[in-house]
Amino acid sequence: MIKLPQPVTRLIGILEASGHEAFVVGGCVRDSLMDRKPNDWDICTSARPEEMKACFSDFPVIETGLKHGTLTVLMDHRPFEITTYRIDGDYSDGRRPDQVTFTSSLQADLARRDFTINAMAYHPAAGLVDPFGGQNDLRHRIIQCVGTAAERFEEDALRIMRAVRFASQLEFAIEEKTSAALDARLPLLDRVSPERIRIEFDKLLRGPDAMKVLAQYRQVIAHIIPEAEAMFDLDQRNPYHAYTVWDHTLHAVSHVKNTTVLKLAAFFHDIGKPGSMTIGEDGRGHFYKHERLSEELTEQIMRRLKYDNATRITVTILIHNHGIVFRPDPRQARRLLSKLGEERLRLLIELEYADVKSQNPIYTEERVANIQAFSQIVDQVLEAEQCFSLRHMKLQGKDLLSMGLPQGPKIGRVLNALLEQVVEGRLPNEKKALTHAAKAMIASDRSRPDS
Known part of the structure; x- marks a missing residue:
């Protein structure tokens, strides 16, 4: 049983009171089943966008992606994304669907998702909805695409990076067919924006299994950072x-x-x-x-x-x-x-x-x-609060001004020269000693013909 936060239970209740289905979905379900605390709680629903807006008319609503059926509702000062069940159309740019079709089928909505472990939904009364074996893959610690792996990667090439990132973060293995499809479609990453790749790369590096994943999928890294390839066997x-x-x-x-x-x-x-x-x-x-x-x-x-x-x-x-x-x-x-x-x-x-x-x-x-x-x-x-920066030094610019040194770049040069001597231990950080050294520097500077 997954324990839902009170605001999530309330949001689901509001949708159901208007005759709509609503489930928590995706990463929050996966993390809950793994006894990890979810970062976000996403909700999917049979309600269409306009119906969602009507349901939450008493709450602050952000039209995050109304075209794709997504609203963000603020409750208890927290944002919750709620999305209409949908079927994605073709991905002609390899990044996002050209169009979406809203549906009343939860299973159809889950079928469009990337990996089986992310294609599960939960409702306190209905329980876990897992048509693609995500819970079994969690038990066996496997990353596996929903349906045909090649199609999932061709729809959105960022899923290549997400696969290796999840493998690193969760310490999972990538299923054989998913791994083969990933390798075969690396050029599709060229369609993905640098910002999206960067986010996944950072998460990969910070995962507990990063070393293993970087070794096993170094060809992915070579595609996004070609300069790294020369290191591989050197x-x-x-x-x-x-x-x-x-x-x-x-x-x-x-x-x-x-x-x-x-x-x-x-x-x-x-x-x-x-x-x-x-x-x-x-x-x-x-x-x-x-x-x-x-x-x-x-x-x-x-x-x-x-x-x-x-x-x-x-x-x-x-x-x-x-x-x-x-x-x-x-x-x-x-x-x-x-x-x-x-x-x-x-x-x-x-x-x-x-x-x-x-x-x-x-x-x-x-x-x-x-x-x-x-x-x-x-x-x-x-x-010991030893001096290593100008702000720690016992002599300041105002002291040099009082010695008759005019405002200008010479003040900075003298202070930096004094600081170097203090840092190197050749001069104590004491005002008397610093003042004496500063006067000597100023006098020496004035005696130069070009000063």
Whole structure:
């Protein structure tokens, strides 16, 4: 038995009071049967759109997709999507139906859905409606298309990404015929908008089975991110690496903390290695400045997939800096805090943990210990409120103005020069010492012929 939230029960009751059928449907049914808390509760109904509007005339209603029979009703400050039973027409663009036909048949509505585990409906009195064996596939942990897999993917190619995403999120296997149809129709992904692909890719990376799915369906990744293919079988020919670049990447993705930024940084951090690999006289592989090339490729890919600026900038900064070797040195901690800020430095430390743990286990113990020691030093620097940014410095721009330095770019240059000395430990963060050093800088600057 599935326990429905009170607003959902009320919405179903309102529709039934007007003589219409109504069931919860799709992901909320799947998640409930798996003892997972649904994110959303969707309702399908025999009521036509105009009939739904009449039923909910006393509630705020958003005409989300009236053409396709969908309304969003706000109840208890929460949105609930309610959709008329429908049969989809042809998908000429491979993304959305050209037209829909409303129907009074719940089973016909369920038949249009992507996977059997998403094609179930539930009603407190009628129980579970499962015409395509979704509950059985849940028990056997299988992703399987409703009806003919080829037709489902041709209708909406995003279902290819949804299949691998669900496999990663739910730790399910993709059924054999569904998997074969998926492989055969990868070019259909070209019809799908970058934004829709990006959303599914992010969810895939954050799934608990991402490593397995990325390995098994790497051809899907190669289609949406062609730059990744060069990593697949690249032997690094280096004793510090026990894996190909691709397998190292998958291990890094599995080791890093489960945030979108870190998963993306782990996935892309070595994508520049194939293009920067050289073989030394000793036969070893070297990847000089691969961080730069990885950063450039990641920038291009993330722009292509329409990532927001904040995510793209943070990911590329992490990739640019991931070759830094951490040492238990307060100066390095202050220097990197000054360069990156605390939040990004913490992220970089997490990325480095994942990167090192994904290398040859023979060499990782010492390197992991160094990262841990550096992280502790960062904690100590922050706890002691050591200076690593201009806002922490005991001398400010107004103090330079009072010394007679005119408003302008010279103030910034002097402050930054002082900050560098403080961060490097050559000058204490004390106003007297900073004032003396500033006056010396100003005097030296004035004595220059071109000042």
